[in-house]
Amino acid sequence: MSRILELWSLISALMIQGIGLVLAGAAAAVFLYIVLRKHHSRGITILLSAFFIGAMLFFWFPIGVPKNLEYPFGITTYGPAAGPTLPLKNVFQFFANLKNYPRIADISRSPLDVPHATDRATSTTVKIDLTAEEVLSEIAPGVVVNYWTFDGTVPGPMLRVREGDRVELTLHNAKTNLHMHSIDLHAVTGPGGGATVTSVMPGESKTLTFTALNPGLFVYHCAAPNVANHMSHGMYGLILVEPKEGLPKVDKELYVMQGEFYTTQPRGTRGLQIIDAAKMLDGIPEYIVFNGRTGAITKDKLVIKQGEKVRMFVGNGGVNLISSFHLIGEIFDTVYPEASMGGALLHNVQTTLIPAGGAAIAEFTADVPGTYVLVDHALARMDKGAWGTFSILGDARPDIFDGVPGHSSGH
Ligand SMILES: [Cu+2]
Numbered sequence: 001m002s003r004i005l006e007l008w009s010l011i012s013a014l015m016i017q018g019i020g021l022v023l024a025g026a027a028a029a030v031f032l033y034i035v036l037r038k039h040h041s042r043g044i045t046i047l048l049s050a051f052f053i054g055a056m057l058f059f060w061f062p063i064g065v066p067k068n069l070e071y072p073f074g075i076t077t078y079g080p081a082a083g084p085t086l087p088l089k090n091v092f093q094f095f096a097n098l099k100n101y102p103r104i105a106d107i108s109r110s111p112l113d114v115p116h117a118t119d120r121a122t123s124t125t126v127k128i129d130l131t132a133e134e135v136l137s138e139i140a141p142g143v144v145v146n147y148w149t150f151d152g153t154v155p156g157p158m159l160r161v162r163e164g165d166r167v168e169l170t171l172h173n174a175k176t177n178l179h180m181h182s183i184d185l186h187a188v189t190g191p192g193g194g195a196t197v198t199s200v201m202p203g204e205s206k207t208l209t210f211t212a213l214n215p216g217l218f219v220y221h222c223a224a225p226n227v228a229n230h231m232s233h234g235m236y237g238l239i240l241v242e243p244k245e246g247l248p249k250v251d252k253e254l255y256v257m258q259g260e261f262y263t264t265q266p267r268g269t270r271g272l273q274i275i276d277a278a279k280m281l282d283g284i285p286e287y288i289v290f291n292g293r294t295g296a297i298t299k300d301k302l303v304i305k306q307g308e309k310v311r312m313f314v315g316n317g318g319v320n321l322i323s324s325f326h327l328i329g330e331i332f333d334t335v336y337p338e339a340s341m342g343g344a345l346l347h348n349v350q351t352t353l354i355p356a357g358g359a360a361i362a363e364f365t366a367d368v369p370g371t372y373v374l375v376d377h378a379l380a381r382m383d384k385g386a387w388g389t390f391s392i393l394g395d396a397r398p399d400i401f402d403g404v405p406g407h408s409s410g411h
Contacts, residue, residue, distance in 0.1 A: 001395055002324070006083065011147070012111045012322060012402040016391065018056060018134065023070065025053075025056055025182065028052075029053055029056075029115055031049075031146040032049055032052055032152060032203070033045060033049050036048050036049065038173055039062070041407035043119075045345075052289065052345045056268070057293055058107075058350060061147065063406040064353065066266055069129060070085035070087045071088070071091075071274075071277075072085060072088060072276070072277060072278045074180050074384055075277060075278060075281065076107075076182075076209045077224065077281070077350040078378075079228055080097065080225070081204070082225060082226060083225075083226060083277065084226040084232075084275070084277040084280055084281070085232070085277045086274065086277065088106060090178070091274075091306050093178055094146070097176070097178055099133055100176040100178065100316070101134060101136045101146070101174055101176060102133065102135045102136070102152065102314035103134070103135065103136045103137065104135045104137040104147075104152055104153075104303065105137070105163055105252075106137070106164075106293075106296075107135070107137035107139070107145075107147055107149070107152075107153060107154050107234070107292045107293050108153065108154065108291040108292040108293050108296035108297075109153040109154065109157070109158075109255065109291055109292065109302065110150070110157070110291075110301070111254045111255050111256050111291060111302055111388075112255075112257055112301075112302065113157070113158065114158055114162040114253040114254065114255045114313065115158060115159070115161070116121050116159060116160075117242065117246060117247065118162045118165075118242055118246070118353045119246070121224070122163035123162060123163075123165050123166070124162075124165060124166070124294030125165070125166040125167075125168060126161050126165050126166070126167050126168070127169075127170075128159060128167060128168070128169045128170070128255035129169075129170050129172065130150050130151060130156065130157070130170070130171050130172070130183065131150070131151055131152075131171075131172040131173075131174055131183035131365060132148065132149070132171065132172065132173045132174060132177060132200070132222065132235070133148075133149050133150075133151065133152045133174045133177070134146065134148050134149075134174070134176065134178060134179065134233075135147050135152055135334055136145070136151060136176045137288055137292075137293070138274075139263075139273075139289065139292075139293045139294060139385075140150070140168040140267075140294045140339075140385070141270065141292065142270035142271070142293075143263075143268065143269065143270055143271070143273060144271065144272045144273065145233075145261060145263070145272075145273050146236040146272070146273075146274070147236055148150040148179065148222065148230060148233035148235050148294070148331060149179075149233075149234050149235060149287050150183075150220075150222075150236075150237055153261070153292065154236075154257075154291065154292030154293070154347075155234075155237040155238065155255070155257040155291065155292065155315065155335065155351055156220070156235070156236065156237030157237060157407075158238050158239070158240065158255045158313065158386070159220070159237070159239040160162060160186075160239070160240045160242065160355060161211055161212050161239070161240070161242070161260065162212070162214075162241070162246075163210050163214070163215045163241055163242060163246065164212065164213075164244065164245050164246045165209055165211070165241075166209065166229060167208075167209065167211070167212060167382075168207055168208075168209050168211050169183070169185075169194070169198075169207065169208045169209075169210075170205055170206070170208075171183050171198045171200055171206055171207075171208070172204075172205045172206040173200035173201060173202050173203065173204050173205070174202065174203075175202055175203045176202070176203040176261075178202065179202070179224065180199055180200065180201050180202075180224045181199075181200060181230065181235065182194075182198045182221050182222055182223050182224045183198050183208070183220055183221070183222060183223070184194040184220065184222075184223035185210075185218060185220040185239055185273065186218035186219050186220065186239075186357070187212055187214070187216070187218035187220070187239050187241050188210045188239070189211075189214075190210060191212050193220075193223070194208040195223035195224075195226075197399060199224060201403065205379055212241045214241065215241045215242060215243035215244075215341040215342065215350075216240075216241055216340055216341045216366075217238055217239075217240050217330070217336070217339035217341075217359045217360075217361055218238065218241065218258070218339070218341050218359065219237075219238060219239075219240075219316070219317065219357050219359055220236065220237050220238070220239050220248075220315065221235055221236040221237075221357070222235035223238075226247060228280060229275065229277070229280070230321050231259075231277050231317055231318060231319045232250075232259075232260060232261065232275060232280050233261055234259065234261075234317075235317075236259065236315070236317035237258065237315075238255065238313055238315045238359060240313065240317065241262065242343050243342065248257060249313060250308075250309040250310065250311040250363065251305075251307075251309050251310065252301075252304060252310045252311070253306050253310075253311045253312075253313065254310065254312045254313065255291075255313050256290050256291060256297065256312060256313070256314045256315070256374065257290065257291060257314070257315040257316065257317055258288065258289070258290055258292060258316045258317065258319075258323045258354070258376060258386060258390070259288075259289060259292070259313070259316075259317035259318070259319075260285035260287070260288050260319060260320060260321060260322075260402075261275075261285055261286060261287040261288075261289065261380050262275050262276045262277075262279040262280040262284075262285050262286060263276060263279075263286045263287070264276040264279075265276065265286075266286065266383065267286040267287060279335065283321065285320070285321070285384065286377065287384055287385050288380070288381045288384040288385055288386040289384075289385040289386060290313065290374070290385075290386060290387070290388045290401055291388075293385075294385035295385075295388075295389025296388065296391065297374065297389065298388065298389055298390075299390050299391040300391075301387040302389075302390035302391070303377055303391045303393055304390060304391065304392050304393070304395065305366065305391065305392075305394060306366050306367070306368075306392055306394020306395065306397075307365070307366060307367075307394065308365070308366045309363065309364075309365050310363065310365070310366060310367075311362075311363045311366055312361065312362045312363070312364075312394060313359065313361055314356070314359060314360050314361070314362060315358070316354040316355060316356055316358055316359070317356075317358055318356030319355075320356060320379075321356060321376075321378075322354065322355055322356060323353070323376045323379050323386075324351050324353060324376055324377040325351065325352050325353075325354050325360060325362065325374070325375075325376060325377070325411060326352075326374070326375050326377040327352040327372060327374050327375075328363070328372060328374070328375060329362065329368075329370070329372050329373070329374075330364045330372060331348055331350060331364065332346075332348070332349040332350075332352065332362040332364050333347060333348070333363050333364055333365060334345075334346070334347055334362075334363040335349045335352050335360060335363070336360065336361035336362075337352065337356075337360065337362065338353075338355070338358055338359070339358065339359035339360050339361050340359060345348045349362070353379050366394070366399045367392075367397060368392065368400050369391075369393055369395065369396065369397075370391070370402045371389055371390075371391055371392045372389065372390055372391075372392060373387055373388070373389050374387065374388050374389070375387045
């Protein structure tokens with residue numbers, strides 16, 4: 001059956017696109033010939049027509065015969081799998097499945113949604129279930145995106161285990177999905193970070209078992225081809241492997257992940273958006289956001305008490321950009337650079353780099369009350385959505401910060 005489908009795909013591609021293009025080109029040539037013949041001699045007309053046909057072939061040959069009526073037309077890629085273009089048949093499948101997609105009121109995972117410390121002196125077996133869910137939700141008011149997620153939010157849930165733990169992770173692929181998914185955890189030692197044994201079609205489940213050998217804060221993400229395409233739909237999260245001795249106690253822990261979204265329509269265009277593969281390959285996102293959407297982290301929801309010591313688990317799902325993570329009005333007392341553990345820590349850091357597919361742990365103490373803004377300090381990205389705010393509540397500290405508020409804020 002699959003052979004027949006392949007054959008049909010081949011025939012339809014050749015017939016509809018290849019022959020279609022030739023017919024269109026031939027019709028254009030005939031039309032041109034007739035128009036030219038009215039005003040010019042036969043010789044001149046043949047010469048101009050030959051020039052037209054030559055120019056058409058010149059532009060067409062480098063592109064080649066398009067496959068599957070894909071969008072955008074004519075993208076050449078050299079990745080290990082099919083490129084990120086969107087075949088027309090997927091568009092039809094998508095619309096046929098539209099009524100089945102869960103609609104999520106708020107795609108963002110709360111920055112407060114951090115699992116408790118394991119508080120264990122010994123290793124154990126930890127069972128984790130994750131579900132790949134393709135859903136619809138707003139990235140900005142009125143702008144709807146077909147997110148691909150782990151457990152229905154971006155980022156997916158933060159996972160927390162202890163160094164030496166045996167982890168049994170089962171990945172489910174929701175029945176309402178259209179695509180194959182998998183999971184690659186950077187905490188895994190083994191082929192594909194687990195992706196090779198967790199590829200699941202809609203309705204399937206598969207289990208990966210691994211031992212968490214190295215402590216650290218690691219990104220996990222879907223690694224089904226085209227991987228960049230899956231990650232650009234929101235399929236990423238963080239897994240913390242605590243060192244055997246645990247992490248020092250703090251008062252509050254936060255979970256933040258930066259990510260990029262590439263829509264065909266310009267930023268702010270309302271309605272359902274589809275991914276623009278050309279923009280993704282060029283690394284020019286329309287939206288850059290913390291926790292899945294614009295305005296996900298707000299000072300009303302995220303309140304910190306004066307004196308609290310705060311630890312931020314920050315990841316970057318990418319898929320292209322490096323984050324220059326900064327907290328306006330605070331200095332990180334301690335940074336675990338690139339979220340590494342067991343090596344030297346950094347102190348008194350203003351901005352820390354978070355690579356695509358990497359993470360950092362940044363700690364600060366809430367001293368002065370007010371509103372604080374977290375940003376990617378490549379600040380033009382704020383206008384694409386890369387910012388959030390939180391409040392520190394408490395008594396004024398004129399010994400640290402004093403003055404009369406002016407007309408502007410930030411820096
Ligand atoms: Cu996926």
